[in-house]
Amino acid sequence: MATRGKLLFVVAAFVLLAAYPYVAGQFGVDLVTKIMIYAIFALSLELLVGTTGLVCFGHAALFGIGAYATVLLSPENDAAGLWWLLPACVMAAAAYALFMGALSLRTKGVYFIMVTLAFAQMAYYVIHDTKIGGGTDGIYLNVKPVLKVGGSTLIGLNDAGSFYAFTWVMLLLVFGLLALLLRSRFGRALAGIKANEQRMRATGFSTYPYKLAAFTISGAIAGLAGFLFAVKDGVVNPELLSWHFSGAVLIMIILGGLGHLRGALIGAFAFALLQEFFQSEAVFGAFAKHWLLGLGLTIIASVALLPRGLVGVPDQVRERLLGNQRDRRSTTEHSDERT
């Protein structure tokens, strides 16, 4: 897609999201809030997997740490100040990411995947088997945080509408931040590491600090998503740290299309909406209980038919259409242009 097309798509997506609460009911607002949180989480992983080429299979731990920090740091019967709680939760996740990244970045490829899983499982079992996080039942957030200036509430997150707006702003900020980051020298270095780490080192980049920085930033953003999730539901449980969730977010970004920020956005929406669709009893009746079957078959079909993910669909369609009109040679030229 041309640059202008990309920009147009992203702007249109954010405008639509901003307008959505004015037309949707409570259920819809709640659902899209959840999906926007997933999208933030997916964007954080995209920075690692799609941009830097580091496949992290333990990202849910960072999300979960952000979520648990929100509940554990909040006073029991009083609203916490948003101005310190949000940064504190983000820092907590970033700190674990720094620790996890510092050690796991010693390994590569599949070994890296498994070491990140190992660190995530450690966090999972600490939360799951000890008393600090309420064990398997999880714990409740009694009062949601607020931002007060001089006694008047500036940002309250209690009603669904204002929380939706807050999440929207956060999504926009994360998207903008990552887009800027990728254009910077730092982002170029990450792309270089993905393409050929050895060559990057040969050209004088010490790649380890770059990768560690990417991992930590990614962890911080995952922590932000966790914070939002905990505030939205008012409850956290160990499943937020489980490898199933790490897997699900990985699936989101692959489904959307790796290597593009909007792929993470599209993937989060596609995954959550597919899930919602196959779970809907209005469409499938009693069969909705077996919703994973539909999701699984759709995923398999998407791998077979859409090798570049959902992001690649317009290109695929265009190639198909042009392929019918032009001769073979120009089609290959076109695909060269794309890469």
Added chain:
Amino acid sequence: MDFATFLIQCLNSLQYGLLLFLVASGLTLIFGIMGVINLAHGSFYMIGAYMAYALAPLVASTFGGGFFATLFVGLVLAVILGYVLEWAFFSFLYEREHLQQVLMTYGLILVFEELRSLIVGDDVYGVKAPDWLAGTIPLGEMMTYPVYRLFISGVCLALALGMWLVLTRTRLGMMIRAGATNREMVQSLGIDIKFLYRAVFAAGVAIAVFAGMVAAPVSSVYPGMGNQVLIICFVVVVIGGIGSIRGALVAALLIGVVDTFGKVVFPQAAGVLVYVLMALILLWKPDGLFKAG
């Protein structure tokens, strides 16, 4: 811990470790040779366990029954399943990125789980061990040990030995080992790589299914059992070094010991021990204990 308890835990570790080895050996071969990350491998274990439960009455009514008849029928079905799956879902994945394979096999997990739920249901089932293996043998003065668990260890050992013989003493084994070391070279030597892939995949599936079938009487049969095994088996494969059968055996036994004794000695931290072990080993040796190739 007295000596008899210690002995029992040792036997349990051995049995668990060998079972893990069976599932992980297929995973490591498929990974090492075809370069496919097969998340659906745990599902084959699950399918095996459910076969042991669901096939037994069917086999009893057609062939007169018996545990071994069920095992045999299950194995034949597993080879067919592996062959067809490789042809339908995996043969076009080899050229794709690893993450595309992850996505595909994740989809397969969901499909298998739901098909299982549709066909057999979501309840937990017990599977009976054959009568002549159902007894126990005395250990020490107070303790006894179930014969069936010894039987599992024996069968797994025999299978591991068989696998070792095939891999090191036959022409097919030679091709498989060569494939794990250098795929392109094997292809350029004129070996039918497509057939080799299909054979290895079918064998891997069959071994995992077999492991599930023999494990069913001790573990019982429950939804989600495949996922649990899958993650532990990945741990085994990675600790042992990807593509290395020997590494998988050592790692599986190690995990068996750590997990079994962990549950007895540190029950609070049992779950986490395996992952701590993996992290430590990979930080010490980033390519696993026995890297193939």
